Amino acid sequence: MxxxxxxxxxxxxxxxxxxxxxxxxxxxxxxxxxxxxxxxxxxxxxxxxxxxxxxxxxxxxxxHPVEAPARNNYAAPNTVASDNxxxxxxAPAPQKKKGWSHTAKGAVVGAGAGAITGAIVNPDRVKGAAIGAIVGAGVGAGTGAIVDHAKKKKAAQQ
Structure with a gap:
C-alpha cells in the first residue's frame, strides 16, 4: 500500500x-x-x-414635489446638474439565490463524515482523516448533485 x-x-x-x-x-x-x-x-x-x-x-x-431650497450650479462628479x-x-432586480445548493451541502457533510470515519478506522489518524474527507466530499457532492438535478427537473415539469 x-x-x-x-x-x-x-x-x-x-x-x-x-x-x-x-x-x-x-x-x-x-x-x-x-x-x-x-x-x-x-x-x-x-x-x-x-x-x-x-x-x-x-x-x-x-x-411628490417638495419645495426645495435654492440650488447652486455646483454638481457632484457623478450627478446631473439639471432635473430636465x-x-x-x-434595472431589473436579479433573483437572489437563497442558501447553499445540495451539492455544496453534500460535499461539506460528506467531508466531515468521511474525516471522522477515516480517523476512527485507520490507525494513522491524520492519513485516515485526510483520505476519508476527500472520499466523503466526493460522494457527498455527487449525491447533492443528483438531488439538485432532480429538483431542477421537477421544477421544469411544473
Whole structure:
C-alpha cells in the first residue's frame, strides 16, 4: 500500500514539475484577463444600481414635489446638474439565490463524515482523516448533485 501511494505521489510530482514556462505565462495572462473582465462586470453592475437608484429618486421627486431650497450650479462628479434629463429605466432586480445548493451541502457533510470515519478506522489518524474527507466530499457532492438535478427537473415539469 505504501508503494502505491509513493508511486502515485511521484507521478503527480513529475507531472506538476513538467510545466512549461510558456504555459505558465499564458495561464498568468489568462488569469489577468479574467480578473479584469470580472472587475468590469462588477463596475457595470454597480453603475446599474446607481442608475436605478437615480431613477427611483427622480420618480419619487416627480410624484411628490417638495419645495426645495435654492440650488447652486455646483454638481457632484457623478450627478446631473439639471432635473430636465430623463431618468434611465430601472434595472431589473436579479433573483437572489437563497442558501447553499445540495451539492455544496453534500460535499461539506460528506467531508466531515468521511474525516471522522477515516480517523476512527485507520490507525494513522491524520492519513485516515485526510483520505476519508476527500472520499466523503466526493460522494457527498455527487449525491447533492443528483438531488439538485432532480429538483431542477421537477421544477421544469411544473
Amino acid at each position: 505504501k508503494q502505491i501511494v509513493l508511486a502515485l505521489a511521484t507521478v503527480v510530482t513529475l507531472f506538476a514539475c513538467n510545466s512549461n514556462s510558456a504555459d505558465t505565462a499564458a495561464a498568468v495572462e489568462k488569469a489577468k484577463k479574467e480578473t479584469l473582465d470580472s472587475i468590469n462586470a462588477v463596475n457595470v453592475a454597480k453603475q446599474q444600481v446607481i442608475d436605478s437608484m437615480n431613477a427611483i429618486h427622480h420618480s419619487a421627486r416627480k410624484s 434629463t430623463p431618468a434611465p429605466a430601472p
